[in-house]
Amino acid sequence: MEQYIGEIGQLLLSKVNSVYSLFDYFVLGVNALIFLFSSKIVSKLGYAESDRRYNASVWMLRLVNLTLFVLYFLAVFFTEKARPLSVTGLTLLCSFLLAHLFQLHALKRYGRTREIAGTETLSHTYQSEVIGLIGWAVAALISFLIVINVWDMTSWLHTTSVLGAVVLIVYSTKDVWAPDNINGLILLYNNDVEPGSVVQVREIDLLAVVVRTTLTQTVFKDLRRKYKILLPNSRFRACKIEILTSNSNDNLDCNADFKIGYGFSSEQIESFLTQVWQWVADDGSLINEERPPKVRIVENGDHAVVWRLSYRINSAYRLIEAEYLINRAAYDLSYELGIGLNTPLTHSIDNPTLSHLAEKAER
Template structure:
């Protein structure tokens, strides 16, 4: 019969009839199959809708993620620590991964996100590309117009006036182009709206120019005048007197390595330019830097004995010279001052390694001290007031 033939077949999985347990068991399997089919259809949609530009962006970012560490090492300065390099690598990899995920999400859910998702992705990509282009331009300009110099046994590129000025101009150009593009992406199409945003940034820079402008132009002036470069040994007059090596010249400040205390000092370029700078690396002659050792010897020692002692000490220096002392040039020994308590004698010598000046002075002072002891001459400054006191006491005891 017709009814019997219909009851012999099980109801379909999506039927609304009450067919017992069989319908309830088959429904989850059908939903799972539908979910897998939907995911597969979305993957197919993603595969067919991604254009060549998107594949290019994804491929470049994947390569940047894989080679992030060597690229950061190449772009970082010589003084970048391992922690700073690791941080830059993580930031670079995070930005590249965010761009990849943003492109994938854009193509998967482009119908649901609206224009703001695409705009945010574009802003992120624009800022990233602007920073990357500015940084790479700075590296290229430094390699092209900078100077290669050996500093403390290490060869590195140092800034010059041309490289600093071109880097500043290029970064300003990239910043303006990035800013104008960002303003247009945010929807400020009219000239009045875009000019308002640019004018606000200009007013902000004008209000803060007293903070950054003096240091920026002071750094350019010092680089242009060639008064100091990275690696130069300088001495700054002040309290206390600073003796160090110019470690790094930056846009707004200069890093100086204190040779005596072995630590870094940060000085604003404007403050550095206002002080008296003695550049010990800029020699006035081919002999090198002319340094002086001073000794105060009492009046009871004859000048001939003092000169013979100092010459004997210098002969010991010539036999076993400390590193950095130019012993091929004759030493100059002379009387500097006739003081109230002692005579001040000076020994002038030459060196071409001013960064070793503290160590050279220590070694030479020890040699001169030992030689003076061998000749029976004291290098201690006499205290004449003690002699007067002892004489007055003797006179008073005699009267009593």
């Protein structure tokens, strides 16, 4: 049995040696190393492990590695197609790596360093995305031409049916890929919504920091719930976007409205809201103490007066935290000063029927 297995092994080894050259062994060895260290290679290509594209690039690289292994394996059994199979796999691997290297060069050359929540991030710009997209297109075109020539299928390029089918597929799927990509390029070109910007979109109840803008989607860090939100670019640009600040570390002017009943003088309310501001200012580094608070009347309503406390925070990233502390301070101080924050009851109607029933119940 052992002798039989040994003979099969020697037969396979001789078969492999007759098909593979020294260069083929070198390619397989490099491919194996790339497969084992794919995570480190992708991280060197400019993707952080927290980046959503990091995992996608790792799995795509491993898929290309496995494809190369499979093609070389098939070359053993289809010796007449050994060269086309091996060259096809090698072309796919080289194209993938070259496209990523081209994209990395574009990011480092034309990207912009932004600080998001205290962390510096190298983000894409319009130029880097366009150049990276061109790099992918060139790599795909070169790979296609090499594979066509290796398999001796150049006659396909002369037939309008094949090219027409490709154009038809691209045109029929334009509603899937075109809107988000075009809107992504517009966002990057305008430079209004950049990584680190704090935006508010009331239509979808979004108050967040922009983390990254790609050709297909924009990634946000929600300020209320502290998790990431992925929004297609076409939907994002269709909404009314309020840009609060272009940098989450910049100062931001904020307002807090309170409905307070009539019966208090302006001096009392101004003193109350100033104490609220001072309480939050003494609590930490949220509020910019160099900018004094401003107290204004927004509306004299039927049931209450709407008072507005304007203040400035040191970091837009802590906007929600500042709102929480302002509301907490107002709640605690309202008890101490006897100023109610609830909407007062303006009048009550005495219902005779209810009064009669109440008197009858007492009897």
